[in-house]
Amino acid sequence: MRQIFLGLLRPLRPLRLLGRRTIRVMAAVAALMLAPAGVLAAYPSQPIHLITAFAAGSASDIVARLIGERLQRAMGQSVIVENKPGGSGQLAADYVARAAPDGYTIMLATNTTHSSNPFLFKSLRYDPVADFTPLVQVCNFxxxxxxxxxxxxxxxxxxxxxxxxxxxxxxxxxxxxxxxxxxxxxxxxxxxxxxxxxxxxxxxxxxxxxxxxxxxxxxxxxxxxxxxxxxxxxxxxxxxxxxxxxxxxxxxxxxxxGKPGFDLAAWVGIFGPAKMPEAVSQKLADALYAIVSAADIQQKLTEMGAEPTPARADEFGRFVVRQKSVWGEKVKQAGIEPE
CATH class of the missing domain: 3.40.190.10 (Periplasmic binding protein-like II)
Incomplete structure (x- = not known):
C-alpha cells in the first residue's frame, strides 16, 4: 500500500505549488492509507465537530444538539456542535467541504446549503454533491x-x-x-x-x-x-x-x-467531506442511522415540530441529487434572480 500511494504522488506538481487545503487533505488521506487497520478500528480518537449552518436557537441547531448528545454516547468521544451562520449556509458548507476527510468534521445540513443555494447564488465555493459524503437523512421541517x-x-x-x-x-x-x-x-x-x-x-x-x-x-x-x-x-x-x-x-x-401546487418543506441530513475512508464513513453512518431511527429520538423530533425521515447514506445520496433539481425549479417558479 505504501508503494502504491508513493507512486500516485510522483506525477503531482511540487507541494509548494499546491493550495493549503489540498495539502491538508492529501496528508489526511495519506495517514489513513498508511495506517494499520487497528488505527481505523479505533476511530474516533479525538472530538468530533458537528457543524451547523445556522445560529443557536434555529431548528437545525436544536436537531444538531439532540443528535450530537446521542452520537457522543454511541462513539465514546466528545461531539462539539459549532454554529457557523452566514451567507445562507455557505460559510458552514464551505468550511466542511474544505475540512480534512478524517471523520472529525461533519455537518448537519439542509436543503438551503445543498439544494437551493446553487440556484440562489451565481457562484458557490463548494459543490453540494461532489464535495460531500452523505451519511444519513434525518427529518423534514x-x-x-x-x-x-x-x-x-x-x-x-x-x-x-x-x-x-x-x-x-x-x-x-x-x-x-x-x-x-x-x-x-x-x-x-x-x-x-x-x-x-x-x-x-x-x-x-x-x-x-x-x-x-x-x-x-x-x-x-x-x-x-x-x-x-x-x-x-x-x-x-x-x-x-x-x-x-x-x-x-x-x-x-x-x-x-385557492391556488393548488404550493408545497415547500425543508429537509435535514448529515454529511462529511468528500473522500472519507469507507471504514470511517460507514462507522459514522451506521451510528447516525441507529440514532435517527430510535423511537425516542423520533418522538423528540416530532415534539419539536419535525417529521422524521431516517434514510441510510446511499438512499440519502440519491435523494440529495434529486432535490437539487426540485429546488432549482422552485427557485425559478418563485421568480428569484441569483445574486
Whole structure:
C-alpha cells in the first residue's frame, strides 16, 4: 500500500505549488492509507465537530444538539456542535467541504446549503454533491406563514386585505432559503408586492416579526412553536401540500389562496467531506442511522415540530441529487434572480 500511494504522488506538481487545503487533505488521506487497520478500528480518537449552518436557537441547531448528545454516547468521544451562520449556509458548507476527510468534521445540513443555494447564488465555493459524503437523512421541517401577534390579521384573506390597503409598504423576512423561496412564492401568488428583507439567521428574522418591524415570514414550526403558543407570533397557514399532522388546524397556503401546487418543506441530513475512508464513513453512518431511527429520538423530533425521515447514506445520496433539481425549479417558479 505504501508503494502504491508513493507512486500516485510522483506525477503531482511540487507541494509548494499546491493550495493549503489540498495539502491538508492529501496528508489526511495519506495517514489513513498508511495506517494499520487497528488505527481505523479505533476511530474516533479525538472530538468530533458537528457543524451547523445556522445560529443557536434555529431548528437545525436544536436537531444538531439532540443528535450530537446521542452520537457522543454511541462513539465514546466528545461531539462539539459549532454554529457557523452566514451567507445562507455557505460559510458552514464551505468550511466542511474544505475540512480534512478524517471523520472529525461533519455537518448537519439542509436543503438551503445543498439544494437551493446553487440556484440562489451565481457562484458557490463548494459543490453540494461532489464535495460531500452523505451519511444519513434525518427529518423534514414543515414551514408556517406567521405574522406578529400585534398585527390585526388572523388568517390569510385578512393578510391579503391588509396588504391591499398598504400596497407597496409590506415586507417579508427570511433567514434561510426555504423561508426566502416560500415567502417569494407566496408574495407572487398573492400579489402583495412585498419587499424582501434578508437576515443572517431565522431567530433574528423572527425577532423583527414579533416586534412588528417586518410584516410576515415563513418559518419552520420547530423554531416558531414556542412563540406561537405564547401569542407573540400568529400562524396563518402551513407551506406543505397537505395539512400537517403537527398543526392540523392550520390550512395550507394552497387552501387559503385557492391556488393548488404550493408545497415547500425543508429537509435535514448529515454529511462529511468528500473522500472519507469507507471504514470511517460507514462507522459514522451506521451510528447516525441507529440514532435517527430510535423511537425516542423520533418522538423528540416530532415534539419539536419535525417529521422524521431516517434514510441510510446511499438512499440519502440519491435523494440529495434529486432535490437539487426540485429546488432549482422552485427557485425559478418563485421568480428569484441569483445574486
Amino acid at each position: 414543515p414551514f408556517v406563514l406567521v405574522v406578529s401577534g400585534k398585527l390585526p390579521v388572523t388568517n390569510v384573506p385578512a393578510l391579503l386585505a391588509y396588504g391591499k390597503q398598504r400596497r407597496g409598504s409590506l415586507n417579508y423576512a427570511y433567514g434561510n432559503s426555504t423561508g426566502q423561496i416560500s415567502a417569494a412564492s407566496f408574495d407572487r401568488l398573492a400579489g402583495l408586492e412585498a419587499a424582501a428583507i434578508p437576515y443572517k439567521s431565522t431567530p433574528q428574522a423572527m425577532t423583527d416579526i414579533i416586534g412588528d418591524r417586518a410584516t410576515f415570514m415563513f418559518i419552520d414550526l420547530a423554531s416558531a412553536a414556542p412563540q406561537i403558543k405564547a401569542g407573540s407570533l400568529r400562524a396563518l397557514a402551513v407551506s406543505t401540500e397537505k395539512r400537517s399532522a403537527l398543526a392540523p388546524d392550520l390550512p395550507t397556503v394552497s387552501e387559503a389562496l
